[in-house]
Amino acid sequence: MTEALGLPALGDEAAYRQAVAEAVAAAAAYYGDGSTALDDDTYDRLVRRIAAYEDGHPGEVAPDSPTGKVAGGAVSGDVPHTVPMLSLDNVFSPEQLTAWAAGLERRLDRPVGAWSVEPKLDGLAIAARYRDGRLVQLVTRGDGTAGEDVSHAIGTIVGLPERLPAPVSVEMRGEVMMTAAQFEAANLIRVQHEGTPFSNARSGAAGTLRARERPYKVELSFFGYGALGLTPGTDLTRRLQESAHSEVMTYVAGLGVQTTTATGAGITTAADLEDVRRRIEEIATLRAELGLGIDGIVIKADAAADQIEAGFSSRAPRWAIAYKLPAVEKITRLLEVEWNVGRTGVIAPRAVLSPVQIDGTTVTYATLHNAADIGRRGLLLGDHVTVYKAGDVIPRVEAPVVHLRTGAETPIAMPAVCPRCGGDIDTSQQRWRCVQGRLCHALASISYAVARDALDIETLGRTRIEAMLHAGLIADFADLFTLDHDAVLGLERMGETSTANLLAAIEAAKAKPLNKVFCALGVQGTGRRMSRRIARHFTTMEAIRGAGIEALQEVEGIGPERAALITRELHDLAPVIDKLIAAGVSMTEPGAATGEQAPPGDPDLPLTGMTVVVTGSMTGPLAALSRNEMNDLIERAGGKASSGVSTKTSLLVAGEKAGSKKDKAAGLSVPIASPEEFAEMVEAFL
Numbered sequence: 001m002t003e004a005l006g007l008p009a010l011g012d013e014a015a016y017r018q019a020v021a022e023a024v025a026a027a028a029a030y031y032g033d034g035s036t037a038l039d040d041d042t043y044d045r046l047v048r049r050i051a052a053y054e055d056g057h058p059g060e061v062a063p064d065s066p067t068g069k070v071a072g073g074a075v076s077g078d079v080p081h082t083v084p085m086l087s088l089d090n091v092f093s094p095e096q097l098t099a100w101a102a103g104l105e106r107r108l109d110r111p112v113g114a115w116s117v118e119p120k121l122d123g124l125a126i127a128a129r130y131r132d133g134r135l136v137q138l139v140t141r142g143d144g145t146a147g148e149d150v151s152h153a154i155g156t157i158v159g160l161p162e163r164l165p166a167p168v169s170v171e172m173r174g175e176v177m178m179t180a181a182q183f184e185a186a187n188l189i190r191v192q193h194e195g196t197p198f199s200n201a202r203s204g205a206a207g208t209l210r211a212r213e214r215p216y217k218v219e220l221s222f223f224g225y226g227a228l229g230l231t232p233g234t235d236l237t238r239r240l241q242e243s244a245h246s247e248v249m250t251y252v253a254g255l256g257v258q259t260t261t262a263t264g265a266g267i268t269t270a271a272d273l274e275d276v277r278r279r280i281e282e283i284a285t286l287r288a289e290l291g292l293g294i295d296g297i298v299i300k301a302d303a304a305a306d307q308i309e310a311g312f313s314s315r316a317p318r319w320a321i322a323y324k325l326p327a328v329e330k331i332t333r334l335l336e337v338e339w340n341v342g343r344t345g346v347i348a349p350r351a352v353l354s355p356v357q358i359d360g361t362t363v364t365y366a367t368l369h370n371a372a373d374i375g376r377r378g379l380l381l382g383d384h385v386t387v388y389k390a391g392d393v394i395p396r397v398e399a400p401v402v403h404l405r406t407g408a409e410t411p412i413a414m415p416a417v418c419p420r421c422g423g424d425i426d427t428s429q430q431r432w433r434c435v436q437g438r439l440c441h442a443l444a445s446i447s448y449a450v451a452r453d454a455l456d457i458e459t460l461g462r463t464r465i466e467a468m469l470h471a472g473l474i475a476d477f478a479d480l481f482t483l484d485h486d487a488v489l490g491l492e493r494m495g496e497t498s499t500a501n502l503l504a505a506i507e508a509a510k511a512k513p514l515n516k517v518f519c520a521l522g523v524q525g526t527g528r529r530m531s532r533r534i535a536r537h538f539t540t541m542e543a544i545r546g547a548g549i550e551a552l553q554e555v556e557g558i559g560p561e562r563a564a565l566i567t568r569e570l571h572d573l574a575p576v577i578d579k580l581i582a583a584g585v586s587m588t589e590p591g592a593a594t595g596e597q598a599p600p601g602d603p604d605l606p607l608t609g610m611t612v613v614v615t616g617s618m619t620g621p622l623a624a625l626s627r628n629e630m631n632d633l634i635e636r637a638g639g640k641a642s643s644g645v646s647t648k649t650s651l652l653v654a655g656e657k658a659g660s661k662k663d664k665a666a667g668l669s670v671p672i673a674s675p676e677e678f679a680e681m682v683e684a685f686l
C-alpha cells in the first residue's frame, strides 16, 4: 500500500517502532515550542508510512502510535475543554472530497444543504474564554479533551480584544499564528536580542505563545473559526448551538473578534460541491499573496442540524474536512551564497541550496533579497533553512532552523568589492549597489579584455578605464582601438607621455593572436583555455563566426548546450567584433593548421595526445608558474590540461605536498612525474 503512495514501506517491526518514536518526538516538539526537526511534509509522510504498516500488521500497533490521535498523542493538558477540541480529517484531491461528501450525505441520509468554505490556517488551535465580555483565559488544544493554560499571552494577540462590546460568556475558537509581517518583525527582534531566529511562522507562534519572560514583545494574530456558549442553558448558548457555522462567524466578527474573513481568503457558503471546488481553486490561487500561512481549505457542513447529526470520531468532526494543499515550505541546507550584479548595478545575494522538491518543482536557488536580510535572519553557511515556494513566487529562504546546527556552520562572507567589476560598493541603502551602476558591466568586461590572459594592455588600469567610461570615450573594449589622442590627453592625470605610452600599448595589442582577441570578448562558456582551443581549431574569426552549433562541437569540451550559448553570445557580440575588424585588430591564429583538415594534434609536440594533471606546489624551473600558467604550458606543448585524475589521465605532475590526487594516480597506475622531470619534457616551451 505504501508503494502506491510512492513511499518506501517500513520493513519490519523494529523499523515501525523507530518510525513511531521519531514521529512522537517530532510531534512533541512541534506542538511544544515548535522546534521540530522535520518539515510538515516529511512528518506527514512518516505518519502515512506508520499508518500503512499498521494496516498490514494490526496486531503490532504501538500504544503510543500517533495515528488516529489529536496532536499525534504527543501533548496533554490540565484545563478541561467544555466541548472537545478536535483535529480535522484530510483529503488531497477533488475525487477524495467528492467521496468524503458522499459518505457524509449517506450518514445523514440527505444531501447537505450548504457548505461553508474557509482557509485552513497554519497556526495553533486555541480556545479564548470570555466571561461577561472579558477575556479571562486562553487554553491550547492539548490532546483535545484538555489543554494548557496560556492566559499569560492575553494582550499580545491581535484580533482577540480583552473586552467585548457585550457582557457575554463565550468561548472563541480559532488559530493563533504569526502573519508574514509579524514573523519578519519577530525574527528581527530575536536576532537583535539573542541571535536565534524562529525557523518559520508556525514555530514562532508556538514558541511565543508559551514564552513567559522575554525582554521583548512579539506580536501574534488570532483568527476565529468557531464559538460556543460558556454558560449552559442561556439563550446565547442555545443560539450558538442552533445557528449555522456561517451565522456564528458573523456574530463573532460582530463582537470585534478577528475571523477567517480577515485573512483575505474569506469565508463563503457554497450550495453544492461544484461551487465548493471553485472556492477551493480561488483560495489556492490566493495563497501566496495572503501574507499568512495556510495549509489547506476547510469545508464544513454549514447547518447546525447537519453537524449535530453527523457528530464526531475520536479525532475529528465528521461534518468537516481539510482539503490539503501541497507543502510550500521545506527544510534543506544552505550550501553557498552567490552574489549577482544586476543590469543597474544592484548586488543581490542568492542562496544555493541542497536541491529540494517544493510544490512540484526542484528548488536549488532561492532569493535572499539583500545583504541586510542575511544579518536580519541570522543565517550561517551550512545551516538547515526553511525555504518557501508557492505557485509562481520566486523561492525564498525564510530562516535558519537553529536547533539543527552542528557547530560546523560558518558566517556568510559579504563582498567587500563589487563581485563583477571589483569596484566599490555603495552600502548606504538596504539594496547594495556597485558604485559604477550601469557602467559596472562595461567596466568589468573591459578590464577583463585588457587583462594579462587576454589583450595584456598593462598600462590600462582600472582607474583609466573608469575615467574613459565616465567621459564617454569608450563603451566597450573595441572602442579602445579608435581612441582619439587629444581626448585621452584631456582626461585627468593624463600627460603627453602617459597618453603616448597608452596608445602605443593599445596599438601593439592589435597584433595579438586570435586566441587572445577571442578571449578578450569574454564569451560566456569560454575562458582562456577554451578560447585557445577554439582559435586553434578554426584559425580565423571568420571561421568561428560562420561555424554554427554543429561545427563548434568539434572542439573538445564543447557540447550542444555550450555550443548554443557561444553561438548566441557571438551573435550579441557582432557589433564589437565588427568594430575590432574595422580597427585592424588581428583575426587569425598564427601557427595553427588551417581549417577542417587540422590534425587532432601536432605530432611533433611533446605532449600530443596526452592528458596531464598538475597537483601540489611546483618547484625548480616551474616554481614561478601559477596553475593557469602550468595549464597554458601543457596546451602549448600539445597536451590537454585536466584537473581530475582518472583512467584517462596520461601523466600526473606531482609537486610538493601532493595529496589525494597522487594516491589516486598511483592506484590507477598513472605515470607520475616530478616538476623537474616535467620541465625537461617541455623545455622548449618554457
Ligand SMILES: NC(=O)c1ccc[n+]([C@@H]2O[C@H](COP(=O)([O-])OP(=O)(O)OC[C@H]3O[C@@H](n4cnc5c(N)ncnc54)[C@H](O)[C@@H]3O)[C@@H](O)[C@H]2O)c1
Binding pocket: 026, 027, 028, 030, 031, 036, 037, 038, 039, 040, 041, 043, 044, 070, 071, 072, 086, 087, 088, 118, 119, 120, 121, 122, 123, 124, 125, 126, 141, 174, 175, 225, 260, 298, 322
Ligand atoms: N513538522 C512536524 O514535526 C509536525 C509534527 C506534528 C504535526 N505536524 C503537522 O500538523 C498537522 C496535523 O496537525 P493537527 O492535528 O493539528 O491537524 P491539522 O492542523 O491538520 O488540522 C486541524 C486543525 O486545523 C486548525 N484549523 C485551521 N483553520 C481552521 C478552520 N478554518 N476551521 C477549523 N479548524 C481549522 C485547527 O486548529 C484544527 O485543530 C499535519 O499537517 C502535520 O504536518 C507537523
Ligand SMILES: [Zn+2]
Binding pocket: 341, 418, 419, 420, 421, 422, 423, 434, 435, 436, 440, 441
Ligand atoms: Zn561593479
